[in-house]
Structure formats: structure tokens, C-alpha cells
Amino acid sequence: MDYFLELFLGGLTRGSIYALIALGYTMVYGIIGLINFAHGEIYMLGAFTGLIVASLLTVFGLNQYAILVLASLVAMVYAAAYGYTVEKIAYRPLRQASRLSPLISAIGMSIFLQNYVRLAQTSDFLPFPALIPDLAFMEPYAHIIGSAELVILLVTAMVMLLLTAVIRFTRIGRAMRATAQDKGMAMLVGVDVNRVISITFMIGSALAALGGVLIASHIGQINFAIGFIAGIKAFTAAVLGGIGSIPGAVLGGFVLGCTESFATGYVSSDYEDVFAFGLLVLILVFRPAGILGRAAAEKV
Amino acid sequence: MTDAGKESGGMTTARAVRRSLLVSLWFMFLTLPILVIRVNPVAQEIVWRWRNLFLIGVGSFVLSLVGQFLTHRQTRRTPSLTPGRLAIFRQRCMREPQIYVPFLLCAVLTTLLFPWFFSTYQTNIMTTALMYVVLGLGLNIVVGLAGLLDLGYVAFYAVGAYSYALLNHHFGLGFWAALPIGAGLAALFGILLGFPVLRLRGDYLAIVTLGFGEIIRLILENWNEFSFGPSGIANIPRPGFFGLDLSLAGATVYLYYLMIGLVLFTIFVVNRLQNSRIGRAWIALREDELACQAMGIDKTRTKLTAFALGATWAGMVGVIFAAKTTFINPPSFTFLESAMILAIVVLGGMGSIAGVVIAALVLILLPEYLRAFAEYRMLLFGAVLVIMMIFRPQGLISSARRAYKFMPVPVAAGRNKRHGTAADH
Amino acid sequence: MGPLLTIDRLCMDFGGLRALDHLNLSVAAGEIVALIGPNGAGKTTFFNCLTGLCAPTAGEIHLVVPGRGQRLRLNGLPPNRVTEKGLARTFQNIRLFADMTVLENVMIGRHCRTKAGVFGAVFRSAAARIEEQQIVTASAAILERLGLGSYFNDLARNLPYGAQRRLEIARALATEPVLLLLDEPAAGMNPQETAELDELILKIRSELGIAILLIEHDMRLVMSLSDRIVVMDHGEKIAEGTPAEIRSNPLVITAYLGEDLAQTA
Numbered sequence: 001m002d003y004f005l006e007l008f009l010g011g012l013t014r015g016s017i018y019a020l021i022a023l024g025y026t027m028v029y030g031i032i033g034l035i036n037f038a039h040g041e042i043y044m045l046g047a048f049t050g051l052i053v054a055s056l057l058t059v060f061g062l063n064q065y066a067i068l069v070l071a072s073l074v075a076m077v078y079a080a081a082y083g084y085t086v087e088k089i090a091y092r093p094l095r096q097a098s099r100l101s102p103l104i105s106a107i108g109m110s111i112f113l114q115n116y117v118r119l120a121q122t123s124d125f126l127p128f129p130a131l132i133p134d135l136a137f138m139e140p141y142a143h144i145i146g147s148a149e150l151v152i153l154l155v156t157a158m159v160m161l162l163l164t165a166v167i168r169f170t171r172i173g174r175a176m177r178a179t180a181q182d183k184g185m186a187m188l189v190g191v192d193v194n195r196v197i198s199i200t201f202m203i204g205s206a207l208a209a210l211g212g213v214l215i216a217s218h219i220g221q222i223n224f225a226i227g228f229i230a231g232i233k234a235f236t237a238a239v240l241g242g243i244g245s246i247p248g249a250v251l252g253g254f255v256l257g258c259t260e261s262f263a264t265g266y267v268s269s270d271y272e273d274v275f276a277f278g279l280l281v282l283i284l285v286f287r288p289a290g291i292l293g294r295a296a297a298e299k300v
Numbered sequence: 301m302t303d304a305g306k307e308s309g310g311m312t313t314a315r316a317v318r319r320s321l322l323v324s325l326w327f328m329f330l331t332l333p334i335l336v337i338r339v340n341p342v343a344q345e346i347v348w349r350w351r352n353l354f355l356i357g358v359g360s361f362v363l364s365l366v367g368q369f370l371t372h373r374q375t376r377r378t379p380s381l382t383p384g385r386l387a388i389f390r391q392r393c394m395r396e397p398q399i400y401v402p403f404l405l406c407a408v409l410t411t412l413l414f415p416w417f418f419s420t421y422q423t424n425i426m427t428t429a430l431m432y433v434v435l436g437l438g439l440n441i442v443v444g445l446a447g448l449l450d451l452g453y454v455a456f457y458a459v460g461a462y463s464y465a466l467l468n469h470h471f472g473l474g475f476w477a478a479l480p481i482g483a484g485l486a487a488l489f490g491i492l493l494g495f496p497v498l499r500l501r502g503d504y505l506a507i508v509t510l511g512f513g514e515i516i517r518l519i520l521e522n523w524n525e526f527s528f529g530p531s532g533i534a535n536i537p538r539p540g541f542f543g544l545d546l547s548l549a550g551a552t553v554y555l556y557y558l559m560i561g562l563v564l565f566t567i568f569v570v571n572r573l574q575n576s577r578i579g580r581a582w583i584a585l586r587e588d589e590l591a592c593q594a595m596g597i598d599k600t601r602t603k604l605t606a607f608a609l610g611a612t613w614a615g616m617v618g619v620i621f622a623a624k625t626t627f628i629n630p631p632s633f634t635f636l637e638s639a640m641i642l643a644i645v646v647l648g649g650m651g652s653i654a655g656v657v658i659a660a661l662v663l664i665l666l667p668e669y670l671r672a673f674a675e676y677r678m679l680l681f682g683a684v685l686v687i688m689m690i691f692r693p694q695g696l697i698s699s700a701r702r703a704y705k706f707m708p709v710p711v712a713a714g715r716n717k718r719h720g721t722a723a724d725h
Numbered sequence: 726m727g728p729l730l731t732i733d734r735l736c737m738d739f740g741g742l743r744a745l746d747h748l749n750l751s752v753a754a755g756e757i758v759a760l761i762g763p764n765g766a767g768k769t770t771f772f773n774c775l776t777g778l779c780a781p782t783a784g785e786i787h788l789v790v791p792g793r794g795q796r797l798r799l800n801g802l803p804p805n806r807v808t809e810k811g812l813a814r815t816f817q818n819i820r821l822f823a824d825m826t827v828l829e830n831v832m833i834g835r836h837c838r839t840k841a842g843v844f845g846a847v848f849r850s851a852a853a854r855i856e857e858q859q860i861v862t863a864s865a866a867i868l869e870r871l872g873l874g875s876y877f878n879d880l881a882r883n884l885p886y887g888a889q890r891r892l893e894i895a896r897a898l899a900t901e902p903v904l905l906l907l908d909e910p911a912a913g914m915n916p917q918e919t920a921e922l923d924e925l926i927l928k929i930r931s932e933l934g935i936a937i938l939l940i941e942h943d944m945r946l947v948m949s950l951s952d953r954i955v956v957m958d959h960g961e962k963i964a965e966g967t968p969a970e971i972r973s974n975p976l977v978i979t980a981y982l983g984e985d986l987a988q989t990a
Contacts, residue, residue, distance in 0.1 A: 010589065017444040034503075035503050035506075035507065045334065048333070048334060049333050049334070050339065051339065052337050052339050053333070055338070055339035055341055055344075055346060056337070056346065058344070059344065059346060074333075078330075078333060081329070081330055082330065085326075085330060088515070089686070090686050090689075090690070093690045094689060094690065098693075099503060100447070100501050100502055100503075100506075101689045101693055102640070102689070103502075103503050103506060104449070104646060104685055104689050105685060105686045105689040105690065106691070107639060107642070107685055108643075108681075108682045108683065108684065108685025108686040108687075109453070109637070109680075109682065109685075110682070111639055111679075111681055112679055112682030112683055112684070113682075113684030114678070114682075115676075115679040115682060116334070116679065117334060119676070119679065120331075120335045120352075121334065121338060122336045126341060127341050127342060128341070134690075147321055149313055169664065180345065182513045206697065222680065226667060227634070232510070232514070233366075234513070235507065239507075239524075270522045271518065271522055273314075273514070273516045273518055274515055274519065274522075277511040277512075277515045277518070278511075278512050278515060280507070280508070281496070281508050281511045281512060281515070282509045284500060284504050284507065284508045284511075285496040285497065285500070285508065286497075288426050288501075288504055292419070311885065329790060335794065371847075377905035378803075421837070465826070537851065538837075569847050571847055572847050573846050573847065575837055576840070576841065576845075576846030576853075576857070577836060577841045577845075577856075577857070577860070578834070578841075578843055578846050579846070580825070580829055580832060580833055581833070581836055582835045583822065583824070583825055583829075583835075584822045584825065587823055588820050588821075588822060590778065590818035591816065591821070591822070592807075592822075592833070593777075593778075593803070593804040593805050593807075594776055594778070594804050594805075594808060594813075594814055594816075595813075595833050595834050595836065595837070595896060595900060596805045596808035596809055596834070596836055596837025596900050597805055597833065597836050597837065598803075598805045598839075599803075599805065600986055605843060609843065622906075640932065649863060659791075667865075672795075701826045701829060701880065702829075703826070703828075703878040704826075704828055704861055704865075704877065704878065
């Protein structure tokens with residue numbers, strides 16, 4: 001039973017990170033119908049920025065909590081800046097182009113960013129310091145859930161609530177929903193669509209970076225290629241829940257995380273990634289609308 | 301130019317400089333952590349590379365200025381109806397024999413005599429480039445003609461390579477026997493992949509094919525009993541020449557000519573296909589899937605033929621790849637390989653044979669010969685994809701549709717039809 | 726002779742919305758039938774059900790091809806099979822193959838009447854060569870007939886609007902239909918072009934013997950062309966009859982035509 005619980009909570013932790021990244025995919029898809037292939041790379045950039053900031057601050061001898069908070073914040077700001085720039089360079093000029101053009105551009109951007117980090121930093125794995133401190137009161141439960149996992153779960157839960165509140169109750173949230181519904185109409189009623197799209201990219205990127213820093217400090221190492229697999233898995237989560245739907249992304253993240261956790265725990269860990277890819281192919285083929293999404297029909 | 305014009309020109313220059321400064325500052329900010337600071341968490345040491353910041357600052361400033369200058373000129377120039385100088389030059393090159401015949405002759409001679417003038421090493425590189433030409437032409441059927449964005453193309457390449465390696469390992473099958481089998485198996489996999497993705501929209505199809513490609517690679521990596529896992533398969537024989545065992549140099553030259561032959565064969569087949577009933581159906585499918593079906597084209601069959609025919613070439617090149625390197629393992633078949641082939645198709649121009657050939661040669665040979673470039677190869681490929689999509693989505697050489705010539709419509713022979721159509725009158 | 730196309734109690738639901746409600750309709754060989762009704766009445770959905778782009782929730786669609794005699798059930802067939810059986814259509818918002826030439830667009834229409842395969846294409850077998858030649862001549866002849874002869878090798882995207890509409894009809898004709906479905910063929914046309922279209926549709930019927938079912942909002946065209954008019958509203962058929970009958974039908978006038986047309990009529 002403990003083993004089951006451990007796997008389940010491990011799955012939830014994993015899943016919450018997938019969900020954080022998946023939110024970026026789903027928000028962007030919801031608003032401009034693009035699979036932002038470079039999103040996984042933003043997550044990787046976030047993790048690298050976090051590592052650099054954390055290393056700098058360690059040299060200055062700050063305390064652990066401050067380092068965690070600062071590293072996460074700077075990583076989020078930088079990721080947002082990258083997200084904004086990527087959208088502006090690689091996607092905005094292609095708003096009117098055929099459906100495949102922005103996707104190919106996104107793939108190019110993804111490869112570019114990966115190799116940018118490889119060349120600027122290193123192609124080796126870098127150790128990532130454990131930024132999340134061990135909590136004393138968690139000691140008795142250590143065999144089921146670690147403190148880091150608990151922190152990750154709590155932080156992601158809070159962020160998701162905050163995001164929901166932003167989208168539901170603020171001006172920019174309303175503008176985002178309007179743009180997702182009908183870009184032309186939103187523009188007519190005075191919504192600055194370009195700004196809304198930029199902000200969507202920035203929010204999504206910041207969330208991915210937060211996920212990057214948290215999971216990197218939990219796993220303990222990063223390299224330039226981590227964005228690819230994480231991106232695909234988060235995309236799977238987004239599709240699983242129903243792409244375009246924010247609760248769907250969260251649900252999809254948890255479902256995928258638990259599936260992986262149980263599959264590797266009870267079946268075999270060799271094929272960990274095959275489960276994710278297999279799941280992705282199966283959903284897209286049999287239920288492309290996902291759990292919470294609705295099928296969209298082409299207008300004739 | 302009038303005074304007013306000069307003044308506004310001066311003002312726009314100032315504005316352009318200011319904008320470029322902002323752009324440059326932005327990129328300096330953006331690249332600050334990744335490009336300037338390098339940390340080594342183990343040794344707790346930090347390296348500051350301020351020179352990079354300076355380079356980025358100057359580089360982005362200049363690029364931004366040039367970019368603004370170019371767009372400015374473009375908007376100022378009234379769009380003319382006559383084709384640009386480049387287009388006219390290209391047309392002239394295509395039409396006038398005294399221009400293209402010597403050029404073509406030179407190209408043919410160089411390719412034929414290449415192994416006699418260059419080292420084994422050079423010939424090897426050329427063979428690799430030719431392999432990518434065929435891969436590009438094969439993917440061009442799927443992506444360029446049928447408009448199906450296949451991101452898992454490398455899977456078929458892997459199928460071909462492993463078919464030869466495994467068949468040879470277990471049954472001692474030779475290269476020439478494995479070539480058609482590898483091609484056939486790849487085609488079969490193409491159909492296997494094709495079936496589930498038939499109903500999918502463009503971007504979902506891309507992701508599923510990507511997943512499929514990765515699944516194939518992961519299986520090869522983990523199923524040790526079948527594929528020997530990450531350690532791969534070694535000692536794959538090079539192709540024999542009528543039972544003769546060739547020296548390393550001899551085999552290289554032989555493979556080179558083999559690839560030349562395959563390239564010519566591929567061009568021949570793809571060219572015939574794209575101006576046939578099947579090829580037209582592919583293009584129609586790319587243009588408008590719904591209208592295409594409404595015009596009586598069987599979507600399922602058309603897509604499956606595209607997948608199967610595209611995969612066939614990858615399978616063949618896979619067999620040749622295994623024979624050339626004599627050793628294969630899963631890391632040769634990652635997504636980046638698919639992306640590279642896609643970059644070739646995109647750069648060359650979707651659906652354009654000449655474009656794909658040139659793009660493959662440029663993208664493969666350039667990093668090989670400019671050693672400084674080699675490290676930046678993938679960076680370059682990524683940038684090529686983005687830049688081409690933004691500035692020239694039709695590729696270097698856009699595909700031109702065939703023009704048909706007519707005699708003043710003759711009366712066609714009476715045919716069995718339920719109703720007279722136009723042809724009967 | 727019985728009707729060519731028989732539609733029996735056709736229903737189409739989208740979620741909770743009933744787009745077609747027990748629609749009955751028939752078209753006789755060589756007949757021109759117009760389908761009219763306000764926007765959102767379900768006319769295009771009806772076409773989509775007929776041509777296999779939507780699967781109807783309930784009801785039957787049957788086609789009897791003259792000279793063949795069999796009753797072919799069309800519902801449940803994929804779009805390309807429906808076209809093979811002899812139903813061809815055009816689209817409300819023009820859907821040409823924009824980057825193909827005008828001739829190639831029509832040649833695509835010949836696809837389902839020809840059969841050259843991959844091997845024929847690669848090795849240029851005698852049969853494939855002859856077939857290809859026939860595709861070209863037949864397509865060229867259709868273009869000449871529709872007055873598009875001067876555009877053969879132009880890209881479809883570069884054609885003027887009216888010519889694009891005609892090219893859609895040409896492409897549909899190339900599939901050798903027994904019944905042609907036209908979805909708002911006169912939309913966006915000026916009176917001159919509409920008049921030419923009127924002539925063209927009559928010519929298609931008289932010279933090729935093809936029956937025509939059309940959706941149209943241009944009442945002048947509908948009244949002058951049709952043998953019979955069917956009026957739809959909210960997915961239901963609310964009236965059917967000759968142009969004269971429809972014109973004087975009070976139900977139609979209140980539901981659809983409105984005051985203006987009622988006066989001019």
C-alpha cells in the first residue's frame with residue numbers, strides 16, 4: 001500500500017510539472033491554434049537560467065529559501081522574455097500563412113534554441129543543486145513523499161489557482177478568452193490581439209520555467225536536450241486533457257504522470273518514454289478532442 | 301529629391317538607429333545569462349564571457365539596421381508586374397541551351413570523375429550528401445507533394461538499415477538481396493503508420509509521426525534481444541561487386557557510383573510521379589483535402605501511397621547507410637535526423653526536385669567543408685527552417701506546374717460513358 | 726421514369742441541434758431544382774449529407790442512375806464514392822486547388838474515371854499514356870465548353886472571381902455526374918456574370934442531360950432557371966412547387982421572401 005501511495009504521489013508530482021508546461025501549450029493553442037513546438041525549449045532555458053542564478057547566489061552566500069525564490073523568479077522573467085521574442089520573430093510574421101508554416105518555424109526555433117544552449121553552455125549534464133530544503137516535519141513520511149515533492153505539489157497547485165483567477169476575473173483574462181473565441185471580433189471590440197497573444201506566450205513560458213527549476217532541483221541534473229522529451233510529454237498531457245482547455249491540461253498532466261509512475265513502478269522502467277509516446281499516439285488517433293475538449297469540425 | 305524628402309529620410313534613419321539600439325539592448329539582456337555566464341556547479345566556479353555580450357550587441361544592432369533598411373526599400377518600391385531580375389535570369393538559364401548545356405556538362409563531368417580526383421574521405425562525404433538527396437526527394441513526396449508533415453521519417457530509414465543489418469546477421473543475406481527487402485519493409489511501415497493517422501489534421505499528424513519515429517528508436521534501444529540495444533550491430537558487410545571483395549577505397553568509390561545511380565533513378569521516378577494521375581491527386585490533397593475528396597479522390601489510398609512511396613526511399617537509403625558505415629546503432633536515428641531532412645525539403649522548396657537536390661548538397665556539404673561551421677550545423681538547420689518560413693516559404697526554387705500544349709481540341713475517340721461529356725463533342 | 730435522386734426523411738443532428746428535420750426531396754433526371762431558404766436553414770448541411778461530408782443521423786438517400794437501373798444507397802458512403810456514383814458538387818466558398826493550373830484542376834475531376842497507378846506512372850505504359858492523353862483532351866474540352874479556354878495553364882488562384890466559379894463547375898463536370906449540386910453558384914457575381922451563369926446551367930442540362938440541384942439566394946436566377954423550388958427553414962421543408970406556386974405561397978412569403986420580393990414578384 002505504501003508502495004502504491006509512493007507511486008501515486010510520485011506520479012502526481014511528475015504530473016504537476018507536466019501540467020505546468022502543458023498550460024503553455026494549451027493556452028497558446030487555444031488562442032492561435034499553433035502547437036508551439038519550441039515550448040519545451042523554453043522550459044529547458046528556464047532550468048538553465050535557474051541554475052546560473054542559483055550558482056551565482058550560492059557564491060554570494062544567500063540562504064536557501066532566498067535562492068529558491070530568486071532563482072525561480074529570474075528564470076520565469078527570462079523565460080517570459082524568450083517566449084515573447086520567439087513569438088515575435090518566428091510566429092507573428094506567419095499569422096496569415098498556411099497551417100504548416102508556423103509549425104515548421106516552431107520546429108526550427110526548437111532546434112535553434114537547443115543548440116544555442118548547447119553551444120553557449122555545454123553538451124554535458126550539469127548537476128543542479130537541491131534548492132528545495134528538507135522539511136523537518138516531513139521526516140516520518142519520507143518513505144512515501146519527499147519534501148521536495150510536497151513543495152512542488154503545493155506550488156503548482158497555488159500557481160494553477162492563481163492562473164485560473166487571472167483568466168476568470170481580470171481584464172487581460174477576459175481579453176484572452178475573447179481572443180480565443182474569435183480573433184476578428186475581439187479586435188473589433190478594441191482588444192489589442194497582438195498584445196494578448198504576447199502576454200499568453202509570456203505567461204505560458206514563465207510557468208514552464210517554474211516547472212523547469214522545480215523539477216531540475218528535484219531530479220538534480222539538466223542538459224540542453226531535456227526540453228524535447230519534457231515538451232512532448234507536456235504536449236501529451238495537454239492533448240490528453242483536451243487541447244485548448246486549461247483544467248484539461250492540469251487533469252492531463254496528472255493522468256499522464258500517474259500512468260508513467262505506475263507503469264514504470266509495476267511493469268518496467270525501460271520503456272518509460274514509450275508509454276508516453278504510445279499514449280500520445282493513441283489519444284490523437286482515437287480521441288483527438290481529449291478528455292475535456294470538444295471536437296471541432298471544419299466548416300464547409 | 302526635395303528638401304522635405306531629405307528631411308523625412310534623415311528622420312527615419314534616426315528612428316531606425318534608435319530602434320536598432322533597442323533591439324540590440326533587448327538581445328543583450330536576453331542572452332546575458334546563457335551566453336555570458338558559464339557556471340560549473342561542481343567546482344563552484346563562474347566564468348564571465350563579456351566578449352559574447354559585446355558581439356551579440358553589435359551583431360543584433362547591425363542585423364536590425366540591415367533588416368529595417370531592406371523592409372524600408374521593399375515598401376518604398378512600387379510592386380511591379382514584371383518578374384524580378386533574378387526570376388528573369390533563372391528563366392533565361394532554363395531556356396537558353398548555350399547557358400545551361402555547358403553548365404550541365406560541367407556538373408555531370410564533376411560528379412562522374414569526382415572519386416578519381418578526390419580522396420576516399422572526400423568521396424565518402426559526397427556519398428553521404430547524395431544519400432541525403434535521396435532522403436530529401438523521398439520526404440518531398442510526403443511533405444512537398446502530398447502536404448503531410450511527416451516528422452518521423454527517420455523511422456523508415458532505421459527500418460531499412462536494421463533490415464539489412466539483422467538479415468545479414470541472422471541469415472547472411474547480401475546487400476543486393478537486402479536492398480529491395482529493406483525498401484519493401486519500409487513501405488510496409490509507411491502503410492502501418494499511414495493507417496492510424498489518416499483522419500488526423502495537419503499538425504496532429506506531424507506530432508503522431510514524431511511520436512511514431514521516437515517509439516521505433518526507443519524500441520531499437522531497449523529491445524536488446526531483437527536489435528542488440530544501444531550497442532548496435534557491427535561488421536555489416538559492404539556491398540560486393542559481382543562476388544568480388546573490394547578494398548575500402550574501392551568500396552567507397554563503388555558506393556559513390558551506386559548513390560549516383562540511385563539519385564538519378566529517384567529523380568526519374570519522382571519526376572514521372574508528380575506529373576501523373578497519382579501525383580496530381582497528392583497535390584490536390586495538399587491544396588484542399590475536402591474538395592479533393594468531393595472530386596472523387598480516395599483520400600485513404602492517396603495518403604497511403606504517399607506514405608509508402610516516401611518510406612521506400614528512406615528504406616533503400618537505410619540499407620545503403622548500413623552498408624556504408626558497417627555499423628549501426630539507435631542514436632543514428634533521432635528526431636534531429638528527421639528535422640535535418642525536413643530542413644532540406646523546406647530549403648529546397650516543397651515539391652521542387654531541383655531545389656531539394658541543391659538544398660541537400662548545400663546543407664550537408666557546407667558544414668563538412670567549412671569546419672568552423674560544423675559545430676553550428678544544427679543551429680544553422682534550425683535557423684534555416686524559421687527564416688525560410690518567414691521570407692521564402694516556397695523554398696529556394698519554387699516548384700512550377702507543368703504547362704500543357706494543345707492542338708485546337710481534336711475530337712476524342714468515342715468512349716464508354718453514361719452521358720456524353722465534353723470530350724464527345 | 727422514376728426520380729433520379731430520392732431523399733427520404735433525412736435527419737441531421739449536431740449535438741442537440743437538429744439541422745435537418747425529416748427532409749423529403751426528389752430530383753428527376755434532367756430536372757433543375759432550386760433549394761432556397763434563409764441563412765442557417767440547413768441547405769449546405771443538406772448538401773454535405775448528400776455528398777458524404779457529413780453522415781446523416783437518420784434517413785435514406787438513393788440514386789437511380791438511368792441506364793443502369795440499380796438503386797444505389799448513398800448514405801454512409803465516403804465523399805469520393807458518392808462522386809463515383811454520379812453526384813458532383815461545387816462549394817459555397819470557392820475551394821479550388823489554388824496552386825494547380827486551371828487544366829490540372831479539371832484533370833483532378835477525371836481522377837475517379839481513370840485508373841493509372843504508380844507503375845503506370847513510372848514506366849509510362851501504353852495504357853497509362855493513352856489514358857493521360859484522354860484526361861488532357863477531355864479536360865481541355867470541358868474548359869473550352871465553359872469558356873475558360875484561354876486560361877489553361879494559369880494557376881487557379883490567379884483567375885478572376887467569376888472564372889473561378891465556372892472552374893469549380895468545370896471540375897465537377899469532369900467527374901461525369903448525373904446530378905450536379907451547386908452551392909450558391911451566383912454568390913458575388915454581377916448581373917452580367919449571373920446572366921451568363923443562367924445560360925451555362927441551362928446548357929449543361931440541355932446538352933449533357935445532367936440534372937441540377939442548386940442552392941441560391943439570387944431570386945431572379947432561381948425563378949428563371951428552376952423547374953421546381955424547395956423552400957427550407959429551420960431544417961424543414963416548408964414548401965415545394967413551381968416558381969409560380971412558390972411566388973404566391975403565403976407561407977414562403979412570410980417566412981422567407983419578405984416584403985420587398987413579395988412586391989416585385
